[in-house]
Structure formats: structure tokens, C-alpha cells
Amino acid sequence: MSVLDGILDGVREDLATRQSAVSLAELKARVGDTPPALEVLPRFRAPGVSIIAEVKRSSPSKGALADIPDPAALAKEYAAGGAAAVSVLTEQRRFAGSLVDLESVRRAVDIPILRKDFIVTPYQVWETRAHGADLILLMVVSLDGGLLADLLGLTRELGLTALVEAHTADELARAVEAGADLIGVNARDLTTLEVDRTVFKQLAPAIPAGTVAVAESGVSGPEDVAEYRQWGADVVLVGEALVRSGDPRSSVREFMAAAGD
Numbered sequence: 001m002s003v004l005d006g007i008l009d010g011v012r013e014d015l016a017t018r019q020s021a022v023s024l025a026e027l028k029a030r031v032g033d034t035p036p037a038l039e040v041l042p043r044f045r046a047p048g049v050s051i052i053a054e055v056k057r058s059s060p061s062k063g064a065l066a067d068i069p070d071p072a073a074l075a076k077e078y079a080a081g082g083a084a085a086v087s088v089l090t091e092q093r094r095f096a097g098s099l100v101d102l103e104s105v106r107r108a109v110d111i112p113i114l115r116k117d118f119i120v121t122p123y124q125v126w127e128t129r130a131h132g133a134d135l136i137l138l139m140v141v142s143l144d145g146g147l148l149a150d151l152l153g154l155t156r157e158l159g160l161t162a163l164v165e166a167h168t169a170d171e172l173a174r175a176v177e178a179g180a181d182l183i184g185v186n187a188r189d190l191t192t193l194e195v196d197r198t199v200f201k202q203l204a205p206a207i208p209a210g211t212v213a214v215a216e217s218g219v220s221g222p223e224d225v226a227e228y229r230q231w232g233a234d235v236v237l238v239g240e241a242l243v244r245s246g247d248p249r250s251s252v253r254e255f256m257a258a259a260g261d
């Protein structure tokens with residue numbers, strides 16, 4: 001069983017628990033009471049590289065990364081440094097995240113928030129909007145057949161923007177075919193956990209003009225952001241390097257400045 005398959009098994013079990021506690025009808029009612037999602041794409045198309053700064057406590061590849069007792073305080077630092085959006089990992093078992101983190105970040109900042117999780121059902125899309133996120137991650141590798149198009153359609157209906165993530169040329173072709181406006185290339189192979197930033201360089205030319213290109217994972221310093229930018233990234237998503245930096249506000253600034261535009 002691959003790492004990803006193991007994660008997905010846990011995600012489905014936890015999802016079943018939440019579904020028995022909160023019905024879809026209840027979630028839909030909550031969405032009705034939630035302020036509309038922020039528009040994201042114009043922010044990412046603004047001149048210069050945009051940074052999505054991640055709240056990441058732990059990961060399958062590295063184990064514990066950072067003690068983050070107050071994700072809202074971290075998110076405020078990211079926003080003060082100029083981050084275009086905050087990514088919040090909500091998967092509990094391997095990343096030590098939660099929907100409570102997402103809600104506290106929502107209350108703390110007025111920039112867009114990405115729910116970074118393993119989304120495999122419409123219920124999770126409703127849940128994402130009900131907890132106040134503006135963006136949702138859809139990973140092509142875990143969405144077979146028409147499920148990618150179905151979930152992409154639902155995200156749009158709910159005013160969310162989907163970050164459609166690929167790691168291979170085939171997955172990228174599926175993201176393009178599905179009509180994604182925001183495509184991420186993850187340098188991390190989620191089946192082996194190996195990181196190779198040049199995967200972005202290889203795949204970026206196949207991202208259509210006008211589609212926002214996001215480089216995800218593997219940044220350890222400003223020079224990596226600069227390189228992703230040279231390879232065509234509009235947006236760079238950074239987790240570990242920021243939570244371990246000791247000064248997330250300045251680090252976001254440095255990462256943006258490194259792109260030199």
C-alpha cells in the first residue's frame with residue numbers, strides 16, 4: 001500500500017465519523033449563513049510572485065515540524081509579511097491539523113484561505129465552505145473518472161476556487177481537460193514522498209496561458225522561490241521552510257523579494 005493510500009484510508013474513516021455527527025443538510029444550512037468566499041484569481045494574477053504560506057505542524061515525510069499552538073497568530077504573521085493566501089492542513093492523523101485550525105485562521109485574517117486536505121467527496125466540499133475557506137485542494141491522483149469534474153463543478157457552485165494538483169504529465173493533462181483555472185504542480189510524489197522541484201520545470205510549459213500556475217513543495221530558501229519563478233510559477237506554496245523559520249513574517253517578505261519582480 002502506498003503512503004497516499006494509507007492516508008486516504010484514514011481520511012475516509014475520519015470523514016465517516018464527521019458525517020455521522022453533522023448531516024449534509026446541516027452543512028448546507030451552515031453554508032447559507034457563511035459570508036461568501038473571497039475572489040482569489042485576480043490576487044494571484046497581480047504582478048510579482050504570490051506566496052501561499054502554510055500552517056503545517058507535522059507531515060508523513062518528516063514527522064513533527066513545528067509546535068504551532070496558535071495557528072491564528074501564525075496566519076497573522078504570514079499576512080503581515082505579504083502572503084497572498086494561507087494554506088491550512090486540516091488532516092488530523094498525519095498532519096496534526098483540523099477544521100478548528102481552519103476556523104481560527106478564518107477569524108484572524110482577511111486574505112484567502114486554502115483548505116489543504118484529501119478531498120474525495122462532495123460532503124468535504126460543503127464542509128470546506130461551511131468552515132469559511134475560499135480555496136480547496138483537489139488532487140488529480142485521488143480523483144478517478146468523472147469525480148474530478150464533479151467536485152470542480154461543486155466548488156464553483158459554492159463560490160470556492162479549486163487548486164487542482166498534479167504531479168505527472170498525465171495528471172496535468174486531466175487538470176487542463178477539467179478546465180481548472182488554478183493548477184498546482186506538487187514537487188512531492190505523494191506515493192513515495194520523494195521531492196524533486198524540477199518536476200515543476202518539466203510540467204509548467206503544459207499549463208495553458210491564462211491559467212494560474214502554482215509551484216508546491218520543496219522550498220528551503222529564497223533561491224528556490226526565485227528558481228520556481230524563473231520556471232514560470234505565478235504562485236509558490238511553502239510549508240516547512242516557513243514554520244521552521246523562526247520569523248515567518250520576514251521569511252515571507254524575503255521569499256517574495258527573491259523572485260526579483
Ligand SMILES: O=C(O)c1ccccc1NCC(=O)[C@H](O)[C@H](O)COP(=O)(O)O
Pocket residue numbers: 003054056059060061062186188190193216217218219237238239240241
Ligand atoms: O508533506 C508531506 O510529507 C506530504 C506527504 C503526503 C501528502 C502530502 C504531503 N504534504 C502536503 C503538501 O503538499 C505540502 O504540505 C505543501 O506543498 C508544502 O510543502 P513543503 O513546503 O515542502 O513543506
